[in-house]
Amino acid sequence: MxxxxxxxxxxxxxxxxxxxxxxxxxxxxxxxxxxxxxxxxxxxxxxxxxxxxxxxxxxxxxxxxxxxxxxxxxxxxxxxxxxxxxxxxxxxxxxxxxxxxxxxxxxxxxxxxxxxxxxxxxxxxxxxxxxxxxxxxxxxxxxxxxxxxxxxxxxxxxxxxxxxxxxxxxxxxxxxSVHGLGERFGAFNKVGQSVQLWNADGGTSSDQAYKNVSFWLSxxxxxxxxxxxxxxxxxxxxxxxxxxxxxxxxxxxxxxxxxxxxxxxxxxxxxxxxGRPGTVPSWSFGLWLSTSFTTNYDEQTVNSFLEGMRERDIAVDVFHYDCFWMKAFRWTDFVFDSDKFPDPKAQIARLKASGLCKKVCVWINPYIAEAGEAFAYAAEKGYLVKRKNGDVWQWDVWQAGMGLVDFTNPEACEWYVGCLNKLFDVGVDAIKTDFGERIPTKDVVWFDAQADPERMHNFYTFLYNKVVYEALQKRYGENEAVLYARSACAGTQRFPLTWGGDCESTPEAMAESVRGGLSLGLSGFAFWSVDIGGFEGYPPPWIYKRWVAMGLLCSHSRLHGSGSYRVPWTIDEDDKTEEGCSRTLSKWTNLKTRLMPYLYQQALESVESSVPVSLRAVCLEFLDDPTSWYLDRQFMVGDKLMVAPIYEESGEVEFYLPKGKWTSFFTNEVKSGPGWFKERHGFGTLPLYVREGTVLVLGSKEARGAVYDYARDAEICLYQVSGGETAKLVDNQGKEIGILEVGADGKVKGTEVLKGEWSVSESGRDVDGDAPSSIESL
The missing domain is CATH 2.60.40.1760 (glycosyl hydrolase (family 31))
Incomplete structure (x- = not known):
């Protein structure tokens, strides 16, 4: 204004x-x-x-x-x-x-x-x-x-x-320069912009934002x-x-x-x-697969998706049922559609027992449709927001006659938690807390008479996510709770995690999403994800594969779409070649699996520091490099890895490396910064560079899924070390099991905590046995 x-x-x-x-x-x-x-x-x-x-x-x-x-x-x-x-x-x-x-x-x-x-x-x-x-x-x-x-x-x-x-x-x-203010999809540096902090469901290609955070970083x-x-x-x-x-x-x-x-x-x-970000469990870092939104699916579809992923060597840690696990016109009534899922508890148990997935997530929101089982009871008990004349506040936007849960009412919160517990009894492990942005400010009366409707608009998402997150903590343990939230305000970082909202299936939308993730990371949020392949539209194979590479290097990774599936064989008519969608997804999923010893240790540090895991803005690590404050097409994963997503069908990419020696993860080629570089990549690689002075612990090549023994058959990779460099090793529960340190003689100390056939690679990592890398310097 x-x-x-x-x-x-x-x-x-x-x-x-x-x-x-x-x-x-x-x-x-x-x-x-x-x-x-x-x-x-x-x-x-x-x-x-x-x-x-x-x-x-x-x-x-x-x-x-x-x-x-x-x-x-x-x-x-x-x-x-x-x-x-x-x-x-x-x-x-x-x-x-x-x-x-x-x-x-x-x-x-x-x-x-x-x-x-x-x-x-x-x-x-x-x-x-x-x-x-x-x-x-x-x-x-x-x-x-x-x-x-x-x-x-x-x-x-x-x-x-x-x-x-x-x-x-x-x-x-x-x-x-000024950065942050939540998940903003425009220019990374906010100088010159008019910014309104008002949560809105506006997609990723406007000046509106799902996550408005009243904090900026200079x-x-x-x-x-x-x-x-x-x-x-x-x-x-x-x-x-x-x-x-x-x-x-x-x-x-x-x-x-x-x-x-x-x-x-x-x-x-x-x-x-x-508040600091909550700790998230190791299984949440694996691949999440969704049914997508308006697609047709039932128990048979879910089974076919997960079996198809296993056949293609793509480990799925979490399977997500989106909105239509409930019947149409009944969201959210917390009741599985009995026609599509006659025995959800048994089905979920079979999925987990078979190893097709480790955990299950379902979609909810705080809007209660009039046709659903929950509405009449909630309205009678006074658990829904009211109009000034005493009526339940309703409209037909999104769901017919929907009301809004009044989280300022302690009894309403208790009732809502009871509904969640019924889902947990069925076998649900995580909750996607969608929406929470369209919160009315006119003709509204809250249970808490001191609640100002205008102040409630953004803050509602804090109350909503807090109730769900704490219900998960109470059921599964303090560090086992995981949300997949779309809306946020200051403080909501305490209830991880969030994803970037409704993006299109275009390279421009992928770049918008990267800017959004970078800005949110500079607003105190440690964990972030995105709809891989884009939410809206039908991604052509090249966009899907480029997005897979970027998405598997976010802290959390989910395949999700709107009207089309995101399992890889539906994207390219099941191309089984090395450059096809299935093999590309398999390679990047397995790469993230190998990075888990590093990722999880970095995540635990991020919880203590309020610094993002990924996407981490380069300026957090290279604050004295003026260029780093303007880099909005690339990011760091933790403090050691630099990532430059590819936005061109040709595979061409331009990226910046700050001062120091940087080693390509895929080829062990060394580049010296500061400077700009150009490369051309196939679909199995992108610019992924390791910072000098790094001791990078990689998990076993045979591991599948995010949860395994990180100390067994590990590879200790040394990148331009001179002595004194360390790496902390944690197990999949977050417990520290040892410190690896490079001695003055270049040898690694502390290896007694390693198990099986572990190894040390002194000049980068061992690339023998990898698929051929198609990387061309330009």
Missing amino acids: KFRDGMWLVAEGMKVEYAEGVHEITETERGLSLLCPTTRIRSRGDTLNRSCITIDIQAEFDGVISVEATHWGGARRLGPNFDLYPTGKPAVDAKITRGPKGTTLTSGSLSATIHPDQHTFNISLDAADNSKHLTSLASRSVALAYTPAFNNELVTEDMRAIKHYMLTQSTLSVGE SRGYGVFIDHPGKVDLEVGSERSCRVQTSVEGQRLKWFVIHGPTPKEVLYKYGILT
Whole structure:
């Protein structure tokens, strides 16, 4: 939302009043409270008939300071609110000093300094050791605004027809870039964009997003978390080119400045504030196969899919039943379609016993169709959101007469968990929590009388996913719960995992998805997936195979479509050649299986650090390389592997390697960065480069599926090591079983924890026996 028409004029229909100075500074328990009139006070008469903005600046914990701007403090503080500091708030040591540069509040590594001249409005945020200026609230950067505009203040006697906004503008330095704000599919660097944080079901090819996260990361070593679960409008260098403007409707606007100084440290501290990602089990990293959405399927179809995958040497760890496991017009009533699945419990048990899959997932959403068994009971008990006249809130969008589960009602949550437990009794192990974006804000009454409908819109997804995730934890164990969620807001990273939503079957959509995954990873989410092959449309074989290569290098990998199946033999008429879809999928699935010792160890580290496993933006590892902040077509898997997906049918790809020596995973060819490179690939490879100084543990070539003994028949691959490099080895339950370390003599120590016929490869990995690699340098 823009409040000005260029630099000099106020936008038509807007009345904007800026804090023009700091009239008083009052020390508080953890900081400073600033009284800021919207005019310069030269005489006592200037204090009359003027608005003031109160700015409260508080030390939160080491390197974190909050800033809250308030116009009328008498406004009710309605909920919901973000669940901050879920594991406890760290101790804080707030220091206040006064000197010639002004009044300074210091919180560990971060300081905020108020200009000493009360007529000069400037709050400077800096590294406490004065090593770096981060950002400022400079002249005309904190304001209140009304629309429609008026000339007579008496009209504010009745605010029902007047909208009131609070806005702040933090400065952008020369060359500064901004990233994050959830899963956004446009340009990776958000400078120049208008961004609205409002969850919407808009696909992956628009400015709408399923996962709006009110946190952004700056290339200058800080981040900003906006503590407002409702609609937030940002003008990121798009109203004033040198500022990030944040605005909300209401009387208050609060945000937290988080100093790193590295981006990883920023994400770590953001994790303290809003919560760390949950741990996911090793089986979830294997291949997930779906029925797809509107396709026809029944028990026989499911069996044929899984048997066909086994025949083609493609291990499926999780089978997913999408929407039509329930009858049409009855979603979500939690009842299997008895015509298609006469005995789901027995079928699921047979699938697992036969080894065709390890786990089973089903699709649900929080919308309850009127024709389903669940609606009448939920409506009678008051478990559904209501209209202001007392009716159940219903519409015919998506499902006929659907209502919405009211997760602010504890009894509704308990009922919903009971419905989930019936699924768990049948043998369901994981839940795809779809939707949660179309949450009404008009003519709505929540069970919690303090819940503001506008604030509930984005926050609903937190409550929805929390209920399902904790139900899974209670049934299967704390670290065995897995969601497949589409919507999210700040804090939802605690309930992994998410996927990228409805993308088209095009190379452009694959690139959009990569940008979305990168942005979400810089918003505190450790795990992410995508619909391999694209959701909408019918992918031609070349797109399917390129997407398979990218998708099997995401932290989690799922084959899923809309109106067409994604089993490989339906894509290319069952081409059985080495370059066909089936062999391509088999090779990439088996490669991910071999990478599991590395992937799972990296995943456990990501849970502690709030840094993404994959897709991991290159800037997290190479923050001092300016190019890394603009790389949005490639990503890292953990901190050792660089991946460049291929978006061309020809197999041509251009990618960047930062400073250092990089070894091709497929050929052991070494390239030196920094620099751009071009290659042409067949379907069995892509640019997958290993960082120098890496000890890469690969699992057995004979392993199938993500869960096996990672220490048995392992290959220890050394990449440009010089001594002292290590690799932590964990088992498939996440327990550390040893540390492998390269000695000064180049030999690997700690191998006593390895089992079977393990080996060490001193110059990359052993490529003997691999399928021929078709890689051409251009």
